[in-house]
Amino acid sequence: MKQVILFISILLISPLGVFAQDPAQIAVEGRSEIKAMPDxxxxxxxxxxxxxxxxxxxxxxxxxxxxxxxxxxxxxxxxxxxxxxxxxxxxxxxxxxxxxxxxxxxxxxxxxxxxxxxxxxxxxxxxxxxxxxxxxxxxxxxLSEDTRKSYQEKLLQLAIADAQRKAAIISKSLNIDHLSIYKINYHSGVSFEPVVYREESMRMKAADQRTAPTLNPEEQTLTDQISIIFSFDSRD
Incomplete structure (x- = not known):
């Protein structure tokens, strides 16, 4: 019985025990957007x-x-x-x-x-x-696979820069110094939705007489996002 009580006492006073607290944090979401023509x-x-x-x-x-x-x-x-x-x-x-x-x-x-x-x-x-x-x-x-891949690195860089900018604004407004990266969450990847063009009007019969179509594709939007948690010393 004494051995059990002694073991519990050591856990309670250990600095590495279950009562360790997480540091103060700032969580921000970085987003990016690029316009590109379909290829x-x-x-x-x-x-x-x-x-x-x-x-x-x-x-x-x-x-x-x-x-x-x-x-x-x-x-x-x-x-x-x-x-x-x-x-x-x-x-x-x-x-x-x-x-x-x-x-x-x-x-x-x-x-x-x-x-x-x-x-x-x-x-x-x-x-x-x-x-x-x-x-x-x-x-x-x-967008072709090669084109999407060519934009991935730039989109991620822009998303990271956006997260850093937001964290800097928050820390400056609250007089917080010495931010450190605590955790990064990145799962989304590049988002792009193909655009369906005039589906109904493209239905036709062989007997139809039509002139050459006029096609004007629009720029499409690629987006990406990343979540970064910064830690800081709340005693500053």
Missing amino acids: EVLITVFLSEKAMETAAATEALNKKARQVSTALEESGVSDYELTADNYYVNVNRIYTTGTAKDSGYVASQNLKILVKDTDQDLVKIIQSLHVAADMGFRMEYR
Whole structure:
């Protein structure tokens, strides 16, 4: 029993015990923002075909996909990437009041076209899609991976500088000297949201006669943030 009491007493008087207090702190959030022009466009083409048999629906869908591929090859543009995803075949189920009736099948697929040039090549691609087939598609102006990476270091530097500036203002206003970095929290990374451009108005049929589109992409905003906690001696 004496040994237990002695051990507890040592913990209570130890300077490294559980009663050590955190230093006085100032927590600030540093933010940064950079404007940048998108340097690539992702076009998503939505294909869909109905038929009474799955084989017929699939063949009709494949025919549309070949039409799009051929149109792209004939556009004269070489710097693009074409991929396909979200392929599926579902029962064409028609719902009426209180009942459901199956009427063949629906085959669907999305084609994704990544265009590296947001100027003339993009216009040529869109014009080729106008006449390829009856379809709908949408455009997303984006920043390429290389461009985003090129801005990451600058954004972080600006966020850190913003945090330091805020901490300096607070410490000066409160007559606090000798700030030291106590803790840094950085998890966000660069934030950028692709912009969908005129999704509804880009739906069209092959028979439509349209002039070359006028496309005016806007600058997009990249942001970053960091949290820095500064400690100081509250006895100053």
